[in-house]
Amino acid sequence: MRAIVVSEIHREWTLTQVADPRPGPGQVLIRVRYSGMCGTDVHLHRGQFPAKLPIVAGHEPTGEIVELGPGVTDLKVGDRVGVVWDQKGCGRCNSCQSGEPCPHSQTWMDLGGGNSELMLAWASGCALIPDGLALEAAAPMFCAGYTVMSALRNANPKPGERVAVLGVGGLGHLAVQVAHALGLETFAITGQANKRAELLALGADDVVVAADDPGKALLDAGGADIVLSTTSSAKQIGSIFHGLRRRGRLVNTGVADGPVSIDSFAAMLAFCEFRGAVPDHRGHLTEVLELAAKGKVKPKLEIYALERANDVRDRLEAGKVRYRAVLAHA
Ligand SMILES: [Zn+2]
Ligand SMILES: [Zn+2]
Structure with a gap:
């Protein structure tokens, strides 16, 4: 099969022929159709992500199951699935025993990711894609969509509360749609005034354009009960905290560029909280996939052939991917 292999940091990734994998007990083999590109892929390229090289990246894969390993009974050949980051815990630690994410979880770093024609995954890491949801639209739900749904759910939004989304790119444009779909008043905060009409069309009730001090701009617009931050700017994250209302929650999903x-x-005075979030409860993924299947969350995609993985990563690094880039397998 063909696979995009990352052999060294700061080096071009190579499209290489590698042996077809075979599924072991509890595993499945997937013919990958689409694989989303995420900020993590840039971090991997820069050596800012602790993965052992060489590796096949890609943690937003969708496709069809072509082979079942021994003992897999719940999934079938032909099932349309995507694969989550944490595929299988060790089953023995305290976290696993209490149903929490396992610190020793099996991921794409163990079995290989979706930037290959065939991909191995643990059956427990596969989620069925609802009928009617296209595989390319489903791909970004497996990291970006899942992350924003977990971030929002972990902030315990209450009816009538206002959510502000800071940083409206790959994650943020999904966050705006998710918050709107859940019936929450939704503000989008962006540094780019030319995104206003698009963000209103996505479901934002209002758009706050603010480059330098988003916290002050949000406060001037009435503040928010929940801020869902996807930016990597530590300065902006610090600023937006001032835009919280009393008992507000700032949920951070971006890898900040500093403390x-x-x-x-x-x-202290306003009982405000700062939290982080990554993909959490599997129910959050199910929920965002359902919203996507109903057309309430529509990822805005740039689709590229697998061969263009290096260009796409460069575009992502340069901030040229407007929302989400997905690699398409022939
Ligand atoms: Zn990701
Ligand atoms: Zn464990």
Whole structure:
């Protein structure tokens, strides 16, 4: 099969022929159709992500199951699936025993990712894609969509609350749609005024354009109960904290470019919280896939052939991918 192999950091990835994998007990083999590109892929390229090389990246894969390993009974050949990051815990640690994510979980780094024609996955890491949801639209749900749904659910939104999304790119444009679909008043905060009409069309009730001090701009617009931050700018994350209303929650999903400075006195007086979120409960993935299947969450995609993985990564690194890039397998 053909696979995009990452052999060294800061080097071009290579399209290579490698042996077809065969599924072991509890595993499945997937013919990958689409594979989303995420910020993690850039971090991997820069050596900022602790993965052992060489490796096949791609943690937003969707496709069809072509072979079942021994003992797999729930999935069938032909099932349309995607694969989550944490595929299978060790089953023995305290986290596994209490149903929490396992620190020793099997991931794409163990079995290989979706930037290959065939991909091995643990059956427990596969999620069925609802009928009617295209595989390319489903791909970004497996990291970006899942992350924003977990971020929002972990902030415990209440009816009537306002959610502000800071950083409206790959994750943020899904966050705006998810918050709107859940019936929450939704603000989008962006540094680019030319995104206003698009963000309103995505379902934002209002768009706050602010480059330098998004916290002040949000406060001037009435503040928010929940801020869902997807930016990597530590300065912006520190600023947006000031845009929270009383008992507000700032949920961070971006890898910040430095330490984040929070005004602890303001946090104390207003009972505000700073939290982080990554893909959490599997029900959050199911929920965002359902919203996508109903057309309430529509990822805006740039689709490229697998051969263009290097160009796509460069575009992502340069901030040229407007929302989400997905690699298509022939
Ligand atoms: Zn990701
Ligand atoms: Zn475990």
